[in-house]
Amino acid sequence: MSNLRTSRTRLVAAAAGTVLAALALTACGDGTGTQDEGAATKSPSASASTDAGASTPEGAPRTDSTATAPTAAQQAASKTSSASRTPSTGSSTGKSTGSSAATTPVTCEGSNTKTVAAPLTRPVNHLLLTVTNTGSRTCFLYGYPAVRFGEAQSVPPVIEDSQPQAVVTLEPGQSGYASVNLSATDGSAAHGHTVKSLTVWFQGRSLSGSVGRSATPALPVKGVYVDDSLKVTYWQQDMDDAVSW
Numbered sequence: 001m002s003n004l005r006t007s008r009t010r011l012v013a014a015a016a017g018t019v020l021a022a023l024a025l026t027a028c029g030d031g032t033g034t035q036d037e038g039a040a041t042k043s044p045s046a047s048a049s050t051d052a053g054a055s056t057p058e059g060a061p062r063t064d065s066t067a068t069a070p071t072a073a074q075q076a077a078s079k080t081s082s083a084s085r086t087p088s089t090g091s092s093t094g095k096s097t098g099s100s101a102a103t104t105p106v107t108c109e110g111s112n113t114k115t116v117a118a119p120l121t122r123p124v125n126h127l128l129l130t131v132t133n134t135g136s137r138t139c140f141l142y143g144y145p146a147v148r149f150g151e152a153q154s155v156p157p158v159i160e161d162s163q164p165q166a167v168v169t170l171e172p173g174q175s176g177y178a179s180v181n182l183s184a185t186d187g188s189a190a191h192g193h194t195v196k197s198l199t200v201w202f203q204g205r206s207l208s209g210s211v212g213r214s215a216t217p218a219l220p221v222k223g224v225y226v227d228d229s230l231k232v233t234y235w236q237q238d239m240d241d242a243v244s245w
Contacts, residue, residue, distance in 0.1 A: 108139035108170060109202040109212025117198055117217035119224060120179070120243060127180040127224060128243060129200065129217070131235070133170035141168035141176040141235040143203035146210055149226050150195035156180075162233040162245050169237075176235045177242035184229040192227035195219070 106112065112135035120126040129147075133139050144158040159181075168176040183192060198219050201210035236242040 105138040115215035146201040156230040183227040189227035189229035196223035
C-alpha cells in the first residue's frame, strides 16, 4: 500500500513538471509572457496600401489626410502672381486717346462753319457777318474777317478798338459775329461803287495769314454800296458787341 501511494505521488510530480516545461517553451521574449502572433506577421493588405501611396506620380493631386490647406498669405501671393502674368490689352488707353483727339478744339474756317452776310438797317451802311460752327468740335474764331468785295485787290483794315479780351470760342452750333462798315454815312469817302459778291477768309492763331477754306456768303441781289471808308471789326462772341461799332 505504501508503495502504491509513493508511485502515485511520483506520477503527479512528473506530470506537473511536464506542464511547467511546456509553459516555459511557449513563453515569448518580449517580457509579457505571451506571444501575439497577429502582430508578429505583417498584414499583406496594409503593406500593399502603403506602397501604393508611396508611388503616387509626381504632380498628381494629394488625397491623403496629411495634405494641408494653403494659408491666407499663400493664397494672396498666388493671386498676385497670377495677376502680374495677365497681359494688358491696352483697350482703355486706346479709347482715352481717341476720345481726346475727338474733343481737341480746331480753328474756325470755311470747311467747319457757315457764314451769312446780312445788311443792317441800324446802324446804317453796315453789314453783319454771322459765322456758325457746323462741325463736331469746338473751334476758335481768331482775329477778324479778311473780306474782299467784288474784284478788290486788298482787304479793308480792322477797327483796332473793337478787339475783344478773349478769342471767340464756338461750341458746335454756336455763332460768332463781326460787322462791316460799308461806306461813310455823309458820302465823304471816295471811290464809292456797288458790289455783288463777297469772299471771307479766316485767320489762324498766328494772325499772319488765312487758313483753311474761305466762305462766299450771298449778298442781296442788288448788291451793296462800298467806298474807301470800308472797314471791319474783330470777331465778337455777342452780336450786340459787333454792331456797336
